[in-house]
Amino acid sequence: MPEQPPVRSTTPPDASAVRQVRPRTEGWSQKKDSEGRPMLQFASPKRGKPPVHLADMTAEQRVEKVKELGMPAFRAAQLEKHYFTHYTADPERMTDLPAATRAEFVAGMLPPLLTEVRRLKTDRGDTIKFLWKLHDGALVESVLMRYPGRITLCVSSQAGCGMNCPFCATGQAGLTRNMSAAEIIDQVVRANALIRAGELGEPEHPDERVTNIVFMGMGEPLANYARLMQSVRVMTDQKHGLGMSARGITVSTVGLVPAIKKLAAEEIPVTFALSLHAPDDQLRDELIPVNSRWKVDEALDAARAYFDATGRRVSIEYALIKDMNDHAWRADLLAEKLNARGRGWVHVNPIPLNPTPGSVWTSSEKPVQAEFVRRLNAAGIPTTLRDTRGKEIDGACGQLVATEEDQAAAAAG
Structure with missing residues (x-):
């Protein structure tokens, strides 16, 4: 990649005129180390391994x-x-x-891997959330969504998550363990069986199945790298696996830079998504604790390098949170940082945070969302406000977590 000019730090023109809500935990205590920094858990806790499948x-x-x-x-x-x-x-x-x-x-x-504990379906019947119990009692969720012309499955790659992001329900639970490749794949196979049985509405054709996979369920996929890649290879294997297109698979990360570089070298052209949520280190350090290891510019450099290696346009995921990260100047800073790394390599997907009444964690107001998107598009950054699916069944982004009710249902089963 040619050397790029340095990116200047953008700050609000009049800080006193900008309402800035600081991230904080509500209803739970964030795990911190002896120096008061949010703890990051990269290694999977030692537990009994699932049977080899x-x-x-x-x-x-x-x-x-x-x-x-x-x-x-x-x-x-x-x-x-x-x-x-x-x-x-x-x-x-x-x-x-x-x-x-x-x-x-x-x-x-083919030893049994997932036991279905419960299934929740939206009123329209186009979104289904599954709660699965693993062999050791760990609970994970996946979400199946029908769109015109495609069916997407949001899969989990870990039981819980060790990235400790304060706005994500999964992160609040901590990391129980990594999932095996087969546990990841079995979510897809079970979803395909349900589709074939006609339980996701009338099939568009007889061989209808999951066409798109997003690794945006429970867990940080790149923290479970070996099992992630084995599952992707099985998904894309035309002769001995599911025979899916790599271009229909999206791997999302909060920014584990060394693993992003490994992914770029795999020569499997999956879509890569970076969950950024803030373009400035001051805020992102609080929103995404892994930013203490790899800063915004390092993550964006790795994302650009992924595009250079694969030719696959990168997605930037950005949860719009009211008065926290949705400021116009942050849209400008994000556009500036992305454009400094070239044109045509990236697409931004802002998504309104799933609102919690009375919380600091609530979605941006619609005019603010529109202005954020407008500024990015005006700067030449392709930007699409993303649809939120499954909110009424707690199946939307950041909502996947095993509740006390889920635990009770699993125990009863």
């Missing part, structure tokens, strides 16, 4: 495992077709396998 393995490893279980190698391909094409792990439906050993063989290759 077909989706955790490469195609070659699947063949070897099948042989270990006393079956000929071609049985691996049969299992792949049942799971990735017919969306089933039920041995009774696998009539091409030997009846006498079928149940034991399938259990060895």
Whole structure:
């Protein structure tokens, strides 16, 4: 990337005239270290590992495992077709396998991973939120959304999250553990089975399935890097996996710069999304604690490098929070920083924060939203105010968290 001119620091022209609400926690205590800084949890706590599943393995490893279980190698391909094409792990439906050993063989290759605890659907029926219980009792959620011409699944990559962002319900819960690649994939397979059964409304065609994946559910995907990449490889594998397009997969991060650079080197052209939420370090240090490690400019440089390596336009995610980060001067600063790194490489997606009555964490007023978007577009930054789906079932961005009610339902099940 050619050397860019330095980016000047933009401050409000008259600070006294700008209402600035500072981030703070409400109803919970943010974990902090001995020096009073928000704690970041990158390593997964030690817990019992989920059973190894077909989706955790490469195609070659699947063949070897099948042989270990006393079956000929071609049985691996049969299992792949049942799971990735017919969306089933039920041995009774696998009539091409030997009846006498079928149940034991399938259990060895396709052990159960997700138990559905509850399912919430919007009134229109176009959005469904799932609560899943993992083998060790950990709870995660995923959200299935129908749009004209596409179906999107928001998947979780961790149970909880260790990034400690004060405005995100998932971050308040802390990190329980990383999810396995197969636990990530099983969310997609189970969603596809539901779609095929007609439970997301009338199918547009007989082979309808999830077309788009967004890693924007529970967890910081790049903090679970190895399992994330294994799941992406399975999603995009045309012969031995789900056969999805990499361009329909979005990986979102709060800004783990070394992992962004690794992702750029993978040569898998997924869409990359940076959850920025503030263009200035002073505010972003408070909003996104990982900014204490990698500052705004470092994250934006890594995002630009991702575009250079892949040719895939980067998305900047920006939650608009009333009087906190929605100021006109911040829109100008964001545009300035993005334009300093070139043109045509980025798209901004502001999204009104899901409002909480009486809280400092509430969405920007509509005229403010419109002005923020107008300023970015006027500066030549393609910007689209994003639709918020699933608010009424707590399935929208930042709302995914296992509540006490969820815990009780899981225990009862």
